[in-house]
Amino acid sequence: MTQSETPLLDDLEKGPWPSFVKEIKRAGEKKPAAMDLLRQLELSYKEKVGHWKHGGIVGVMGYGGGVIGRYSDRPDLFPAVEAFHTFRVNQPTGWFYTTEALRALCDVWDKHGSGLTNFHGSTGDIILLGAPTEHLQACFDDLAEIGFDLGGSGSDLRTPSACVGPARCEYACIDTLDLCREITLTYQDEIHRPMWPYKFKIKIAGCPNDCVASIARSDLSIIGVWRDNIQVDADAVREYAQNGLDIQAEVVDLCPTECMSWDAQTQTLRINDRECNHCMHCINLMPKALRPGKDRGAAVLIGGKAPIVHGAQMGWVIVPFMKVEPPYTELKELMEKIWDWWDENARMRERVGELIRRLGMRNFLKAVGLKPVPQMVFRPRANPYYFWDPEEVK
């Protein structure tokens, strides 16, 4: 028996969790590039360092982003991955697929690339991992033929993404899928042609559970909320109690605003909705009995991002409640104002949240025409260094 070329990675074929090494080997049965990828990765496992070169601009006609250049730094050893570029392909909203569409995608990718994919990348795109330079245009042409367009990369609007929303969730306060698709289609130019200071990400969550982590992972986070009373089905509440849910301990005592009470004798739940802050805990525990109210819309937050450059940030509330219904004019106008201000003022590679830190939330709110409200802050400032507009001091 010949000795394996990849003893370290072979170890990761063992164990119960599905193995990415098996996936690479499986692609490698047809594609020499997948086997060279595995061999290069084995070298990385030996040397504890990556072997992809920095940069290299590639693309397809008519687009400024969506394809990311990737070159091996050891083409002498791994010639089949000398050029091994990535396609970011815009996912169907909510990551729903027909098997027909997925199979068509697989056929295109087998024809042009390594046969390796990610379902999905961090921003939500389908990632097609590893195509040689000479196949890029033909691969895109074939993708277009089956109805798949490219996603964003570089300093552009990155592919928007949304939670499953009303397709399969009773918590959805907004139609996340329709809104996401509408934004995606309206701003195709912004997605496909990088012309901004840096990247801009949009994620849409249907409720404050934020299953797509929009508050952490997007510059503009749109979170479905309601502002009237929680809808209560009193019989269903009793059913939860009878089935063993300790409503006092698990629901009422954990309510952050102490706006609920439970009468164990009469098996009655009372909610002082005026004091509810809509955190979702009680609804999460009793979805059959409690539902978000009927006056629904979205909160809009700005500035979420990962650490580079000035530290990780979560989105900050700029609109606590906005009606979001087709054609979403108010939201789109706000987004366009934000982009204008950011584009005009930001330094190269300055995310909108960092620009707000540099120039001040006050200037940002003025520029985009939003009035200050207490929901924007956890607490007001504690320092005396604030500005007055000379107009106000006349």
Add this chain to the structure above:
Amino acid sequence: MAKTDFGPPDYREMIPPIIARNYGKWRYHERLRPGVLKHVSETGEALYTVRVGSPRLLSTDTVREICDLADRYCEGHLRFTSRHNIEFLLSDEKKVQPLLDELKAKGWPVGGTGHSVSNIVHTQGWIHCHTPATDASGIVKALMDELLPYFESMELPALCRISLACCLNMCGAVHCSDIAITGIHRKPPRIDHDRLKNICEIPNVIAACPTGAIRPDPKRQSVTVNEERCMYCGNCYTMCPAMPIADPDGDGVSIWVGGKVSNARKPPMFSRLVIPYLPNNPPRWPETVEAVRNILETWAKHARKHERMGEWIERIGWERFFELTGIPFKEQLIDDYDLAIDTFRTAATFKY
């Protein structure tokens, strides 16, 4: 020239008929068992979801196999979650058990619902990134092999979201996870002066440094790095390939805990650094796996029901967290970046 700017396929053509019929009409859901959800509509129809863990990196042939299953059990439709899980969507309850049997026979793990460890959001790592400080898929595989019982059950105090980013760029934006693993460098960049002057824009390189450690070096048409100020973020390398920072001995992983994005009970929280460095030890990163397991199991043992990692730590206090986990409190855990003072304690209330 091919058509451009037509956007993604319309999700309305991708959703299964039962979802089209009940779009926006879902009334409630139940977790029938780990990995199996039942959503009931106002129309009375019920949708069964079977959630399956995937390695994220999939060959086209495996995608086709997943399609075969969806054809047989789900009328040719399926979806993926934001955490790389596959979801089979069934309109026929009778098909759920046969699908579960077939998934089991084929070695696909079912779970990730409710109070569980769901799949680990992760990045490319050494497989396909040019700035990684560690691998992603290997650590995730090693971890999930060990944590599988927590994926396949719902016995934890609350859900636990684990995420991994292979450098500080954090493509996975892991900074609000119950447990986050982040690749880090520990040595300043090395400057290739001859290359730098030809391929890098010096003002951009200087501006890329968050600590102001990079200065121009006009004599060499290059830059210098004040190594005492460098915090190894690697942003200069992103701007300038002539400043490589990856280093076999310097690189490794860090562990962060207590973040969340959900608003339930407490507002969203950042993850906080608890272990500043563990070595890159492929193929299975035993130190990292053990550290994550220790944190997870210590939380599972001590937290109250519904208490996420960060809520538990806030209740018991960080000094108690370090005592219970046995993790040494290192100087790197005390912030010295620009919002550091927000983390310093300004109270005389402690636990000893």
